[in-house]
Every structure is written in C-alpha cells, then in structure tokens.
Amino acid sequence: MTDNAHLIHNRAYFKQLTPQVLRDKPLAGHTSTSSEVITISINNCGTRLVTSRTDKSLRIWKCLPDRIVDPIVVEDAHSKAVESISWDPNSEYTFATVGRDEYVKIWRGATGTLENVIKTPLDYLKLVRYSVDGELMIVVDRSANVLCFAVNQNYKVVYEFKVSDHVYDLQWFNYGHAFFVMAMHDGSLPIYKVADSVVDNNGNGGAQSSARVEIELKTTLRGHRSSATSISISPKGGHFAVGASEGVVSLWSTGSMVNNGVITSIDEVVSSLEISSDEAYVAVSFDKDSNSTIYDMTSGELVFEMPNSASGSMTFSSVCWFPNKSILAYSSDFGTTVTWLKKDRARKDREERASSVLGLANGPRRK
Numbered sequence: 001m002t003d004n005a006h007l008i009h010n011r012a013y014f015k016q017l018t019p020q021v022l023r024d025k026p027l028a029g030h031t032s033t034s035s036e037v038i039t040i041s042i043n044n045c046g047t048r049l050v051t052s053r054t055d056k057s058l059r060i061w062k063c064l065p066d067r068i069v070d071p072i073v074v075e076d077a078h079s080k081a082v083e084s085i086s087w088d089p090n091s092e093y094t095f096a097t098v099g100r101d102e103y104v105k106i107w108r109g110a111t112g113t114l115e116n117v118i119k120t121p122l123d124y125l126k127l128v129r130y131s132v133d134g135e136l137m138i139v140v141d142r143s144a145n146v147l148c149f150a151v152n153q154n155y156k157v158v159y160e161f162k163v164s165d166h167v168y169d170l171q172w173f174n175y176g177h178a179f180f181v182m183a184m185h186d187g188s189l190p191i192y193k194v195a196d197s198v199v200d201n202n203g204n205g206g207a208q209s210s211a212r213v214e215i216e217l218k219t220t221l222r223g224h225r226s227s228a229t230s231i232s233i234s235p236k237g238g239h240f241a242v243g244a245s246e247g248v249v250s251l252w253s254t255g256s257m258v259n260n261g262v263i264t265s266i267d268e269v270v271s272s273l274e275i276s277s278d279e280a281y282v283a284v285s286f287d288k289d290s291n292s293t294i295y296d297m298t299s300g301e302l303v304f305e306m307p308n309s310a311s312g313s314m315t316f317s318s319v320c321w322f323p324n325k326s327i328l329a330y331s332s333d334f335g336t337t338v339t340w341l342k343k344d345r346a347r348k349d350r351e352e353r354a355s356s357v358l359g360l361a362n363g364p365r366r367k
Contacts, residue, residue, distance in 0.1 A: 015304070036312040037338055046325070048093065049338075057073055058107070072112035081096070084127045090363060103117055127140040134151060163184075168229045169229065183223075187224030188223075226246040229244060230273050271286055280297055293305050306332075
C-alpha cells in the first residue's frame with residue numbers, strides 16, 4: 001500500500017465511526033453545563049472508563065462491546081476536583097486518584113467504593129502513576145516533590161525527592177518499574193532509573209527486612225523550546241511522544257533515546273496526547289478552541305479531527321484510547337460531556353449486505 005493509499009484508508013476508517021455521547025444526570029446544585037470533564041481514563045482491559053469532573057465527582061462507566069452504560073457516581077471524591085487517575089495494571093477494577101489535597105485514594109471500579117486512603121506530608125498532589133508492573137506508584141505535587149510508594153507494602157513510602165522545576169507529566173517506560181520520564185516546565189525530559197534494594201531492619205536479615213528503591217537521574221533529553229506538557233509511551237514500549245506548548249509533538253525511540261520525528265503542523269498548545277493501542281496513531285488535545293485531532297505516527301499527517309471536542313471554559317480537552325481497539329473517548333460539548341467513537345454495527349451490516357449483493361451481481365454467469 002502506497003503512503004497516499006495508507007492515509008486514505010486510515011481517514012476512511014475514522015470517518016465511518018459513529019460518535020456517541022455518554023449522558024448522565026448532573027449532581028444536585030449543578031446543571032448539565034456547569035460541570036466539566038478534567039480527565040478520562042480507561043483500564044487495561046477496556047471494561048471500565050472513569051471521568052473526573054470539576055464538581056469533584058468521579059463517573060465510573062461499564063464498557064460493553066457496543067455501548068458504555070450504567071455510570072456509578074462518586075460525589076466529593078476528594079476535597080477538590082480529581083486532577084489525575086491511574087489504574088493498577090494488576091487489577092481490572094482498582095484505580096488511584098489525587099485531587100489537589102494531601103491524600104492518595106484507592107478505589108474499586110466495580111462498585112465505586114473507597115478501598116484505601118493514603119495520607120502524605122504533601123498538600124497539593126497533582127499526578128499519580130502506577131508503574132507498568134504495578135509494584136510501585138509515584139505521586140507528584142505542585143511544588144515538584146516526588147513520593148514513591150511500594151504497592152505490595154500497603155503503599156509504604158520507599159523513596160522521596162524533589163526536582164527543581166514544575167512537573168507537567170510523568171510516565172513509566174515499559175520495563176516493569178526500571179525507568180520513568182518527566183515532562184518539565186523548561187521543556188526538558190529527565191529520565192530516572194529505579195534500582196531495587198533491601199533494608200535489614202533487625203540487623204540479621206530476618207523477617208523484618210523490607211524492600212526499598214533508589215532513584216537516580218539517568219539522562220535528560222532536550223529539544224523543546226517551551227514547556228513539555230504531556231508524554232505517552234507506546235503500548236509495545238518502542239516509542240514515546242511528547243506534546244509541548246510551542247505547538248509540536250516530538251516522537252522518540254526508547255531504545256536509542258533519539259528523536260526520530262516531529263509533527264509541526266499543530267501550532268497549538270498541546271494539553272494532552274496518547275498513542276493508540278496498535279501504535280499507528282497519536283491523538284492530540286489542546287488547551288484552546290481547537291478540536292482534538294489524530295495523526296498518523298509514521299507520516300505525521302493529520303488523519304481525523306474529532307467533532308465537537310474543543311476545550312471548556314474551565315478545563316482542557318482530554319482524549320483516551322481503548323487499550324484493545326482503535327477507538328477512543330474524548331471530552332465534548334466544551335468539556336461538559338464525554339463522547340466515544342464506536343463502530344456502527346448497522347452501517348457495517350448494510351455494507352456487508354451491499355458487498356454481498358454486488359458480489360452476486362458481478363459473479364460468474366452460467367454458460
């Protein structure tokens with residue numbers, strides 16, 4: 001398939017998807033437009049979708065093959081609105097949240113019940129990220145303090161440090177919990193190495209020994225002239241993408257840590273981005289009035305513009321791919337709703353019937 005034919009095929013694929021708006025009742029004291037979506041997160045098997053809103057609520061949706069239904073509403077999940085959500089990769093239902101206070105909260109996605117509350121010495125947590133193997137969890141606050149927790153030790157703090165600049169994003173590479181990368185205000189991308197160690201608490205190596213980690217700066221990637229605002233690691237781990245305030249997306253190899261491409265046609269401040277499960281596309285959202293877009297990872301060409309996906313008055317637009325198929329969910333109606341692009345089964349049936357009829361019409365004639 002030629003490059004042009006490849007792009008035509010990809011554009012046709014997204015055009016045949018049908019947008020479906022997820023609608024639920026607003027909380028008491030709110031209207032359908034007074035609360036906006038902050039972030040969208042989908043678990044690793046694609047069965048639950050969680051959104052956080054400016055009304056301090058969480059909505060937990062059940063994802064079926066052809067529809068998304070039955071939202072569980074968690075009111076006042078934190079004292080302020082939830083800023084960040086991270087799913088435990090070892091569980092279908094467990095996820096963590098932080099919400100501009102001192103707590104990390106662990107939730108049960110099947111029921112919306114609170115499983116654990118971890119109080120930290122920090123007072124404005126803004127990022128939470130489970131490692132790929134689920135053994136560690138890192139949180140970051142507004143003042144760039146970083147705490148690392150051992151999940152299997154009941155979320156015990158096993159390392160803490162502070163960086164000198166504001167952290168916009170943090171993502172783990174696909175090596176268990178060996179490396180992670182930060183997106184910084186100055187545009188740099190520091191990469192940290194995590195080394196496991198054991199502390200003997202009773203002096204004889206007995207049962208009181210506990211696991212700890214050491215975290216050190218391995219290298220720093222540079223190239224962006226303004227803030228790096230978002231990072232996405234490709235699902236297979238070979239590449240990662242970085243969005244920046246200067247309106248570009250840079251593409252990097254995780255093997256060589258070398259930049260191997262830049263999407264320069266954006267010209268908007270990037271608020272978030274995410275690489276699709278098949279690594280063919282990168283979806284990009286913005287902090288102004290433009291719709292979210294999808295770009296081809298190989299050519300950097302625009303593939304699709306998500307309708308009605310511009311940012312709200314209080315929040316940036318958000319987008320999230322499903323982990324097992326090339327469809328996605330995004331904030332819509334100026335941040336007041338969530339829309340997902342679904343395959344239209346009725347349209348597919350019509351196309352299959354038309355193809356069958358055409359095949360019969362053009363089939364071999366009897367002699």
